[in-house]
Amino acid sequence: MAEQDSDRSVSQTVRAQLRLRDLILSGDLRPGERISELQAVEATGASRTPVRMALVRLEEEGLLEAIPSGGFTVKGFSERDVLDSIELRGALEGLAARFAAERGVSSRDLEPLKGCLDEIDSLVQRDRISIEAFSSYVTLNARFHVLLTELSRSPSLIRQIDRASALPFASPSGFVMTQSELPQAHETLLIAQDQHRVVVDAIENREGARAEAIMREHARLASRNLRLVLKNKTHFDLLPGLALIRTAGD
Amino acid sequence: MAEQDSDRSVSQTVRAQLRLRDLILSGDLRPGERISELQAVEATGASRTPVRMALVRLEEEGLLEAIPSGGFTVKGFSERDVLDSIELRGALEGLAARFAAERGVSSRDLEPLKGCLDEIDSLVQRDRISIEAFSSYVTLNARFHVLLTELSRSPSLIRQIDRASALPFASPSGFVMTQSELPQAHETLLIAQDQHRVVVDAIENREGARAEAIMREHARLASRNLRLVLKNKTHFDLLPGLALIRTAGD
DNA sequence: TCCCGATATTATGTATACAATAATTCCATA
DNA sequence: TATGGAATTATTGTATACATAATATCGGGA
Numbered sequence: 143m144a145e146q147d148s149d150r151s152v153s154q155t156v157r158a159q160l161r162l163r164d165l166i167l168s169g170d171l172r173p174g175e176r177i178s179e180l181q182a183v184e185a186t187g188a189s190r191t192p193v194r195m196a197l198v199r200l201e202e203e204g205l206l207e208a209i210p211s212g213g214f215t216v217k218g219f220s221e222r223d224v225l226d227s228i229e230l231r232g233a234l235e236g237l238a239a240r241f242a243a244e245r246g247v248s249s250r251d252l253e254p255l256k257g258c259l260d261e262i263d264s265l266v267q268r269d270r271i272s273i274e275a276f277s278s279y280v281t282l283n284a285r286f287h288v289l290l291t292e293l294s295r296s297p298s299l300i301r302q303i304d305r306a307s308a309l310p311f312a313s314p315s316g317f318v319m320t321q322s323e324l325p326q327a328h329e330t331l332l333i334a335q336d337q338h339r340v341v342v343d344a345i346e347n348r349e350g351a352r353a354e355a356i357m358r359e360h361a362r363l364a365s366r367n368l369r370l371v372l373k374n375k376t377h378f379d380l381l382p383g384l385a386l387i388r389t390a391g392d
Numbered sequence: 393m394a395e396q397d398s399d400r401s402v403s404q405t406v407r408a409q410l411r412l413r414d415l416i417l418s419g420d421l422r423p424g425e426r427i428s429e430l431q432a433v434e435a436t437g438a439s440r441t442p443v444r445m446a447l448v449r450l451e452e453e454g455l456l457e458a459i460p461s462g463g464f465t466v467k468g469f470s471e472r473d474v475l476d477s478i479e480l481r482g483a484l485e486g487l488a489a490r491f492a493a494e495r496g497v498s499s500r501d502l503e504p505l506k507g508c509l510d511e512i513d514s515l516v517q518r519d520r521i522s523i524e525a526f527s528s529y530v531t532l533n534a535r536f537h538v539l540l541t542e543l544s545r546s547p548s549l550i551r552q553i554d555r556a557s558a559l560p561f562a563s564p565s566g567f568v569m570t571q572s573e574l575p576q577a578h579e580t581l582l583i584a585q586d587q588h589r590v591v592v593d594a595i596e597n598r599e600g601a602r603a604e605a606i607m608r609e610h611a612r613l614a615s616r617n618l619r620l621v622l623k624n625k626t627h628f629d630l631l632p633g634l635a636l637i638r639t640a641g642d
Numbered sequence: 643t644c645c646c647g648a649t650a651t652t653a654t655g656t657a658t659a660c661a662a663t664a665a666t667t668c669c670a671t672a
Numbered sequence: 673t674a675t676g677g678a679a680t681t682a683t684t685g686t687a688t689a690c691a692t693a694a695t696a697t698c699g700g701g702a
Binding site for chain 2: 191194195198199202204222223226227229230233234236237241296297298299301302305306309312
């Protein structure tokens, strides 16, 4: 009762899932903390049934952990977990690139990808990038990765990549940056964009192994970058705020 | 009410999930077929709430597909899907092997793996294998793969491999064989076992790239074998009975 | 003071009633 | 006969009551 705001067209389940995910990612719910249904009901405004569904889905998503005796806790992630997830995504996207190359793609299929890259180019000036442009880059980069994944035309693989990218720090998103980190991001971004071009070229020329290798290297660039960013922080602020520490240059 | 059989210690949700999975994998529910809650309630004996939970979990597992307007259908898989899933698992297990090699494992960690391989060896005679021994092999092989995966000590990766193996045809299980296919299986099995040994050796010597390459090749052996088996069948009996057509030699 | 056990409380698992939406059927009309 | 629409039917989404199991609290005894 008492529907407050939000879109009424989506189900309570989805709304609850979205809201709870926000709560977790924003750090309002801390890792290890038990999340009771009643609490979730109060936070979301939905009743227990949709809340339970949302909790199950969030568990499958990897944000929650089931307690054997019942209920869920918020999952915590170590730096190693984050780095592994990036490497994992690299392996998966590498496979996607190889599939695309081996199975062949028409030049028509490649158009959107190239368009995406051209847009990125137009965003980046030779020696610097504005913070607004950087946020556009994050969007375009995500699109590029999605398009590339779909080129594999392998539903099972696409599905798996989606799931691996569900964890925000594992997704190819770029991080929220402070002004001071911008130069470093600019440099990384140039390398990343170069790799983007090479992958497309490899796929075009049906060089599967090369396409795969580059995508893996691409992920390593991301983890290298994350490590650099982390080194500058006094400590790794694990999960509260982890949503803000995404990986860049990828 | 009216609990008929089964274990009462597990929840209705889990029971329903198990039962429905059986129904799908055995082919009683055909691909594309819509599965209504009421129908599922009748089939499982549980009420709608646990049934709904089970359906959500089966969707996440990849056996069901959500209909936008609500409800679920049984997912169908093409031969390509199956082959891709095997290749995917190969990539994932390859990564696990590399992690294990790079991060180093104590000889104590390797013991159970080696024990597993020794048991397999004792099962296989030089020139043939009995059908009973083959079924033991399937179990031991699955254990080997689980142990290897765990050696990566990477929770995110282990989780992902579990999910990729949830689909029975993608899991390293070995197929139910007819007597006539046994000689071929024997041959494949010898190669597979050799690869098992090589992976362990590579991990022991911290040769990450080699360990990874072998595990990938290992998966290719599986898909090669599946293709061979499929060639002998008049048609690929997609999902009804797919549970029976698992891949061997891996 | 500490530990153990019984009781009370809270949380989750399950069942079911109700509401809203999607699907189907059937009839009327072109 | 085909088609469109309205009414009916079925199915899912949601809320909530009840049962059961886990957890916390409190009191008594060593």
